[in-house]
Amino acid sequence: MISVAIVDDHKILTEGLQGLIDESGMATVIGIAHSASTCRISLGFWKPDVLLLDIGLPDSSGLDFCKEIKQQYPQIKILALTTHNEYSIVKQMLDNGASGYLIKNAMAEEVLAGIQAVADGNTFLCHEINLLMKRPKETHIWLSQREREMLKLIAEGFTNGEIADRIFLSPETIKSYRKNLLLKLGAKNTAVLVRIAMEQKLI
Amino acid sequence: MISVAIVDDHKILTEGLQGLIDESGMATVIGIAHSASTCRISLGFWKPDVLLLDIGLPDSSGLDFCKEIKQQYPQIKILALTTHNEYSIVKQMLDNGASGYLIKNAMAEEVLAGIQAVADGNTFLCHEINLLMKRPKETHIWLSQREREMLKLIAEGFTNGEIADRIFLSPETIKSYRKNLLLKLGAKNTAVLVRIAMEQKLI
DNA sequence: ATAAAAAACCCCCTTTAGGGGATAGCAGTG
DNA sequence: CACTGCTATCCCCTAAAGGGGGTTTTTTAT
Numbered sequence: 001m002i003s004v005a006i007v008d009d010h011k012i013l014t015e016g017l018q019g020l021i022d023e024s025g026m027a028t029v030i031g032i033a034h035s036a037s038t039c040r041i042s043l044g045f046w047k048p049d050v051l052l053l054d055i056g057l058p059d060s061s062g063l064d065f066c067k068e069i070k071q072q073y074p075q076i077k078i079l080a081l082t083t084h085n086e087y088s089i090v091k092q093m094l095d096n097g098a099s100g101y102l103i104k105n106a107m108a109e110e111v112l113a114g115i116q117a118v119a120d121g122n123t124f125l126c127h128e129i130n131l132l133m134k135r136p137k138e139t140h141i142w143l144s145q146r147e148r149e150m151l152k153l154i155a156e157g158f159t160n161g162e163i164a165d166r167i168f169l170s171p172e173t174i175k176s177y178r179k180n181l182l183l184k185l186g187a188k189n190t191a192v193l194v195r196i197a198m199e200q201k202l203i
Numbered sequence: 204m205i206s207v208a209i210v211d212d213h214k215i216l217t218e219g220l221q222g223l224i225d226e227s228g229m230a231t232v233i234g235i236a237h238s239a240s241t242c243r244i245s246l247g248f249w250k251p252d253v254l255l256l257d258i259g260l261p262d263s264s265g266l267d268f269c270k271e272i273k274q275q276y277p278q279i280k281i282l283a284l285t286t287h288n289e290y291s292i293v294k295q296m297l298d299n300g301a302s303g304y305l306i307k308n309a310m311a312e313e314v315l316a317g318i319q320a321v322a323d324g325n326t327f328l329c330h331e332i333n334l335l336m337k338r339p340k341e342t343h344i345w346l347s348q349r350e351r352e353m354l355k356l357i358a359e360g361f362t363n364g365e366i367a368d369r370i371f372l373s374p375e376t377i378k379s380y381r382k383n384l385l386l387k388l389g390a391k392n393t394a395v396l397v398r399i400a401m402e403q404k405l406i
Numbered sequence: 407a408t409a410a411a412a413a414a415c416c417c418c419c420t421t422t423a424g425g426g427g428a429t430a431g432c433a434g435t436g
Numbered sequence: 437c438a439c440t441g442c443t444a445t446c447c448c449c450t451a452a453a454g455g456g457g458g459t460t461t462t463t464t465a466t
Contacts, residue, residue, distance in 0.1 A: 016219020157395035192360035194397040
């Protein structure tokens with residue numbers, strides 16, 4: 001019997017999940033938390049095999065929280081359960097140690113299949129996410145650390161000069177990065193750049 | 204007994220909701236749809252008293268769908284059930300005919316209270332949304348039709364001149380709108396303008 | 407009735423962004 | 437070893453945005 005813990009602030013969803021998992025016979029829910037902080041306290045007691053983790057938690061990003069849990073409890077398999085179907089979010093989640101990724105409109109069967117798969121040490125992606133990740137590389141936008149940093153500063157309204165001062169680079173360098181970002185994201189100008197960045201959840 | 208229909212693409216959530224409502228004794232779920240199109244077909248047969256409606260449907264915006272349903276079936280009370288806690292979304296939903304608004308991290312009791320309230324002809328907002336809507340007017344951002352239109356065109360990357368051509372106005376007028384938008388949203392430049400617009404779901 | 411708003415328009419001037427290049431070190435990979 | 441990607445730098449020039457004013461008409465709400 002696989003022990004499962006759930007962290008999600010959608011209370012109705014967690015109740016539904018609990019019923020679904022407990023009735024499956026293959027796994028049992030040993031704990032539910034509605035925030036990262038309460039989960040942090042209880043996780044040591046629960047010691048679940050699998051943790052179902054949402055990203056939009058009220059007090060923390062599931063992305064950071066995933067990394068944190070994996071460092072403290074490397075044996076716990078993390079199965080992301082979110083509404084996000086953007087490449088950058090999925091990639092970050094997997095990079096941060098998640099063993100699987102489900103989107104919330106997945107079928108109930110996929111949740112159970114995912115729990116089974118990650119408990120067995122495999123990686124599991126639900127159908128829609130699997131299709132997303134298998135798309136040719138060119139359709140995915142992926143930026144370097146510096147580029148993401150730049151993008152954040154641009155979206156915060158800093159000019160090239162201000163960014164240069166802030167991160168101790170030449171304004172001309174910032175200009176180059178900016179041009180490159182426009183190219184990479186296929187944006188005509190800053191307005192579109194910021195829009196795409198937010199749509200793709202790059203910032 | 205209040206008859207309830209649910210439209211939401213999160214299958215696990217709808218199952219949980221169904222159990223919750225059916226067990227309450229005060230209402231019964233007579234239909235579930237996972238998309239606007241399937242709901243559109245079934246709604247005439249179901250004739251529910253209350254419709255629980257999500258916004259992030261795969262094939263349509265719940266905002267538009269709400270207006271559509273209200274026009275065709277004015278007697279059906281619509282209770283929004285979404286993840287969005289932005290003023291503009293709540294306001295648009297209520298303007299489009301919704302009788303109530305719940306966010307998905309609300310307590311189970313609030314869902315039942317909401318169903319009861321809207322079935323009785325009252326307006327119902329869950330606790331968090333009630334607080335949000337009661338905040339002083341100045342903290343809410345609300346734009347005119349023209350301003351929203353402008354904002355969309357700016358976020359699509361059009362320059363003042365291009366926008367002017369497109370909507371047959373003087374480029375100087377567009378400039379004025381732009382300056383005004385920066386003021387209203389408290390944005391330093393276009394990058395911040397677009398970011399805030401997307402954060403507040405104004406576009 | 408009258409006061410807000412929304413909607414539309416105009417001028418001057420400065421700053422910032424964008425389009426077009428080009429160069430070069432340095433890390434990791436086949 | 438060549439190649440690719442990331443980092444960082446520089447120049448020229450044009451286009452666009454932003455800051456500071458200002459006016460008028462129409463619509464909408466009280």
